[in-house]
Structures are given as C-alpha cells and as structure tokens.
Amino acid sequence: MKNYKDVDEYLADFDGDTLKKLVAIRRTIKEIVPRDTTEKISYGIPTYYYNGNLVHFSGYKTHIGFYPGSAPIEEFKDKLSDFETSKGTIRFSLKKPIPFDLIREITKTCVERNQAKKKD
Numbered sequence: 001m002k003n004y005k006d007v008d009e010y011l012a013d014f015d016g017d018t019l020k021k022l023v024a025i026r027r028t029i030k031e032i033v034p035r036d037t038t039e040k041i042s043y044g045i046p047t048y049y050y051n052g053n054l055v056h057f058s059g060y061k062t063h064i065g066f067y068p069g070s071a072p073i074e075e076f077k078d079k080l081s082d083f084e085t086s087k088g089t090i091r092f093s094l095k096k097p098i099p100f101d102l103i104r105e106i107t108k109t110c111v112e113r114n115q116a117k118k119k120d
Helices: 007-013 016-032 070-075 100-119
Strands: 037-043 045-048 053-059 063-067 083-084 091-095
Touching: 007 016, 007 037, 007 045, 016 053, 016 063, 016 100, 053 100, 070 100
Parallel strands: none
Antiparallel strands: 037 045, 045 053, 053 063, 063 091, 083 091
16 A cells, blocks of 8 residues: 555556545535644544544545545435445545535534534
8 A cells, every 4th residue: 555645645646537536525524624723634534533534535447435434324215226335435436427416415414423522
C-alpha cells in the first residue's frame, strides 16, 4: 500500500473518468460534513473524520468503493439493491453513473450518528 500524505496526492494516482468521479465524490462528501471534519488518509484511502470515522472512499480498476460502515449498509439496503455491497462497503461500477444523492443521504446519516456520539 502506498503511503499518501493527503487526499490530493491520492487522487493524483488516477486519471480520466475515474479521477472525475472520485473528485465529484470528494466534493459531494465535503458539501455534507461539518466544517471541522478532518479530511485525511486512513487505511491508505481518503477518510472523513468527525468524532470518529464518517466515510471513506477509494478508486479501483472497475469500481469505486464507498465505506460508510455496516449500520448504513443495513439502513439503506433497499436503496442499495442495484449495487454490490458487503459489510461496510458499497461498490459503484465505473460503467454506471455514480448515485450522488445516495452518497449525500448516507453521509448525512453518518454525520448525524457521530454528532449523537459527541453528546454522550
């Protein structure tokens, strides 16, 4: 695994349509998360941290991985039926449009979950 210093360096390893989609996912996540959310590399991939991990994403040859954790996968299972999922992971095929509205909705849920943790 390559050690990236930040998300910009991570994204620099991609090009073409994959890069465009990754940049758009990054922008979508940043629209939702609170201003004091930390953007960093964790587990070798872009990660958003606000009172704990919120979401992660990563690029691959045939898909983009989006990692909100297992609870959102269960909560949104009806909306995720068109996508390959596993515990904590959603795979978006590079051959299909990225569901940005769904990414927003899931990210918002993750923010709300972590805000509730902060109050405990």
